[in-house]
Amino acid sequence: MSLTAKDKSVVKAFWGKISGKADVVGAEALGRMLTAYPQTKTYFSEWADLSPGSAPVKKHGSTIMGAIGNAVGVIDDLVGGLSALSDLHAFKLRVDPGNFKILSHNILVTLAIHFPADFTPEVHIAVDKFLAALSAALADKYR
Amino acid sequence: MADWTDAEKSTISAVWGKVDINEVGPLALGRVLIVYPWTQRYFGSFGDVSTAAAIMGNPKVAAHGRVVCGALDKAVKNMGNILATYKSLSETHANKLFVDPDNFRVLADVLTIVIAAKFGAAFTPEIQATWQKFMKVVVAAMSSRYF
Numbered sequence: 001m002s003l004t005a006k007d008k009s010v011v012k013a014f015w016g017k018i019s020g021k022a023d024v025v026g027a028e029a030l031g032r033m034l035t036a037y038p039q040t041k042t043y044f045s046e047w048a049d050l051s052p053g054s055a056p057v058k059k060h061g062s063t064i065m066g067a068i069g070n071a072v073g074v075i076d077d078l079v080g081g082l083s084a085l086s087d088l089h090a091f092k093l094r095v096d097p098g099n100f101k102i103l104s105h106n107i108l109v110t111l112a113i114h115f116p117a118d119f120t121p122e123v124h125i126a127v128d129k130f131l132a133a134l135s136a137a138l139a140d141k142y143r
Numbered sequence: 144m145a146d147w148t149d150a151e152k153s154t155i156s157a158v159w160g161k162v163d164i165n166e167v168g169p170l171a172l173g174r175v176l177i178v179y180p181w182t183q184r185y186f187g188s189f190g191d192v193s194t195a196a197a198i199m200g201n202p203k204v205a206a207h208g209r210v211v212c213g214a215l216d217k218a219v220k221n222m223g224n225i226l227a228t229y230k231s232l233s234e235t236h237a238n239k240l241f242v243d244p245d246n247f248r249v250l251a252d253v254l255t256i257v258i259a260a261k262f263g264a265a266f267t268p269e270i271q272a273t274w275q276k277f278m279k280v281v282v283a284a285m286s287s288r289y290f
Contacts (some may be wrong), residue, residue, distance in 0.1 A: 028268075035268035036275045054269045105252055109271065112260040119260065121177040122197050126176055 001129055004124055008075050010126035017074045018111070025110050026065025027058040033106040040099055064103075071134050078137035086141040097142060100135035109130065144226040146256045152222055156272040158266075159219045162258060166210045171254040172208030173199045179249055185242060211250070218281050225284045233288035244286040251278035 003011075018025060031039050031052025047056040067085060074081025089095050108128065112119045119127075147155075175182055177195045187190060189203040198204055214232065221228045236242045255278060258268045266274075 031270045032271055036272040038272075081258070083196055109259045109266075112256045112267060113263055116260040116263065121174050121199070124174065125178040 003075065003129055003133055005127075007126040007129050011075065011124055011130045012072060014118065014123050014127060015069065018115060019069065021114060022065045022069055023058075023062040025061075025064075025107070025114060026068075027061030028052065028113075029103065029107040030061035030064060031057050032109060033103050036106070037102050040102060043093070043095055043099075051058040068107075068131075068134065071137075074128075076129070078133055079140050082134070082137040083141070086138050089138055090141040090143075097135065097139040099130075100138060104128070104131040104135060128142065144284060145276065147222050151273045151276070154270055155219055155222065155277050158258070158262075158270065158274055159215070161262070162212075164209055164216070167254070167257055167261065168207035168208035168210070168212030169199075170208070171250065171257045171287075172211060173201075173204055174257060175253045178253065182246060182249065183193065185240070185246075212254070215281065216282075218277070222277075225280050226287060229281070229284040230288060235283050236285065237289045244282075244289050247282040247285045251282050254278070257259055 031054075034050050034057065035052055036042070041050055044050055044056075044060075047054075049056060051057070071078060071082060079086075108119075108124065108131075111127065112124075176186070176192055178196050183192050186204070186207070189207070190201060191197040192201060192204070217228050218225050238246070255271070255274060258274070259271070
């Protein structure tokens with residue numbers, strides 16, 4: 001389901017609106033994922049505190065959201081632009097790609113909570129498609 | 144099908160108690176038809192679903208959204224028995240309506256997002272976790288008669 005020109009411009013416009021709160025959104029989405037989908041905790045066994053709002057969750061949520069923001073910048077070539085991150089996830093982290101969908105869902109929930117008026121159905125479909133394309137690019141090097 | 148603590152049961156009742164089916168049902172079904180347009184295959188008789196505006200303004204979509212969300216009430220009132228509660232509805236969707244059961248998960252996820260938008264920060268991670276567990280059980284029960 002490739003991104004149309006309209007999808008890309010909707011995503012860029014929306015990301016412009018949310019960029020000030022990106023850290024908060026990232027931290028909250030990660031915290032929600034770890035709480036609502038406890039099987040994802042297995043990837044963070046070295047953290048002392050996996051609760052929403054904890055220091056490692058906040059830091060890592062911010063890292064993830066920063067990377068997603070960068071991906072908006074390379075939206076015309078996600079596979080190329082995310083190549084290094086794909087290597088990381090494929091060979092070092094070895095995160096089962098099914099989890100990308102789970103994190104994406106929690107990002108959408110968090111966006112709906114923080115931007116209820118802006119997260120219209122039109123924005124929802126564009127962001128959902130973008131996160132799916134990003135997930136596919138992240139999984140590109142897996143095998 | 145699943146075990147519920149007293150806290151989980153009261154969380155689900157509390158969340159559902161604040162949901163207005165007449166508002167949330169149409170919003171959720173409309174959003175499914177917009178975000179996952181292939182789901183429109185099940186609603187050929189509903190008239191104009193060609194644009195997001197047409198979908199959100201379509202009275203048949205709204206009415207059906209109320210029906211679908213209203214059916215969740217049965218699960219909220221029978222949490223200890225969700226599998227049995229949805230047995231015949233599952234059979235109807237499998238054998239008469241021919242609905243791909245993946246759509247149950249799609250609707251559950253979109254409904255969660257619509258409820259999150261309504262509740263805001265009050266939809267805490269812990270409440271979301273309990274709600275998602277409830278959705279998972281409902282989806283499993285609705286899928287249970289597909290052989």
